[in-house]
Structures are given as structure tokens and as C-alpha cells.
Amino acid sequence: MDDTARADDDTTRSDDGVRVREGDPGELVAVMRVLDAGLLEADAGDIRDRLAAGDCLVAEASGRVVGALALDGDYVEAVATSPSRRGRGVGTALVRAAVDRSGRLVADFDEGVRPFYESLGFDIEERGGDARAVADTGAGDDRFRGVLRNA
Missing domain, CATH: 3.30.70 (Alpha-Beta Plaits)
Known part of the structure; x- marks a missing residue:
């Protein structure tokens, strides 16, 4: 299955065009930027592992990662939204997608x-x-x- 089909199968869209999906290991830098902007002390190695295991959700808008949520089982290790998207439901969409999964x-x-x-x-x-x-x-x-x- 190609990445497009996978993303479409595991996607939640919000009213403002934000799409929540499983993160890709190639998005480590973008995810770390969001977590750093949220002043979270997330370890890049742990986040890389979560992305590789399919345990990191990202919120995407216009092709850009604007939110991220990292899971360890049912435990939320980190959740953050880009400063420009705060208060607009991105974090809520990430949490809802995570609870739907687990x-x-x-x-x-x-x-x-x-x-x-x-x-x-x-x-x-x-x-x-x-x-x-x-x-x-x-x-x-x-x-x-x-x-x-x-x-």
C-alpha cells in the first residue's frame, strides 16, 4: 500500500482543514519543532522511536505539521500545537484521534x-x-x- 492510501485510511479532518494522521519517521524535525515550541522537554530519540512504531500522531495543515501527540501505549508522552494554531482545536483533534485508537x-x-x-x-x-x-x-x-x- 502506498503512503497516500495509508494516510487516507488513518486520517481525521477538522473543519478548518487540519488533518490528523499517523506521523512518518521522516517528520522528526517538524515534530520536534512543534514540541519545542510548546516548551516540552521531549527526547528526540524517544520521538523517533514513537514515529517508527506508529505511536506519534501529527496534525497537518497545508502540508505542514502544526501539532503532534506522542504515545507510549495509552500514556500521552507529549502533545503540542504550533503557536499560530493554538486555541483552534488542533490539540483537541489530536487527543480525540488518540483516544479513538486506544x-x-x-x-x-x-x-x-x-x-x-x-x-x-x-x-x-x-x-x-x-x-x-x-x-x-x-x-x-x-x-x-x-x-x-x-x-
Whole structure:
């Protein structure tokens, strides 16, 4: 099967012309740009592995990657949208496509993105930070875990 047929079989289109599909290993640089723009500390080697395994979804608009979501099983390792596309449903489309694939998603996140996960229907619980990490860096105070099941 050629790449065009594969992409068409595994594609979700949004109203504004954004298409969600499985990422291609050749898109590593584009995916890393999106994740970096989202200020995520994603490891390029891990993302390369996710792309090779078919566990990275991309949102594409006008032939350009404008969003990415990396999965490890049902765990969302990273999800980000290009700054120019934020607030326009790209992240939502990525999460919906991921939950359609796996039936369940789990994500850990900071307070600042909690409204995004709440809007998608994630069941959210506070995660106590690692006392050592909090003492060393001040991080971990406002971490949450969300679980979403396909309805």
C-alpha cells in the first residue's frame, strides 16, 4: 500500500482543514519543532522511536505539521500545537484521534494546561509531587493526572 492510501485510511479532518494522521519517521524535525515550541522537554530519540512504531500522531495543515501527540501505549508522552494554531482545536483533534485508537488515554500535566484536559472530559486527580524534586527544584507542586476513556 502506498503512503497516500495509508494516510487516507488513518486520517481525521477538522473543519478548518487540519488533518490528523499517523506521523512518518521522516517528520522528526517538524515534530520536534512543534514540541519545542510548546516548551516540552521531549527526547528526540524517544520521538523517533514513537514515529517508527506508529505511536506519534501529527496534525497537518497545508502540508505542514502544526501539532503532534506522542504515545507510549495509552500514556500521552507529549502533545503540542504550533503557536499560530493554538486555541483552534488542533490539540483537541489530536487527543480525540488518540483516544479513538486506544480507547483510553492517561496524561500527566501541569496546572496551566488543566483547563485543556478538563474541556476534553479527562477525569483529573492531583498528583502529589516527589518531595525530593520539590525540594531541589520547586517543581511538582501542581502536577495532575488525567484519564480519558472513549465513550
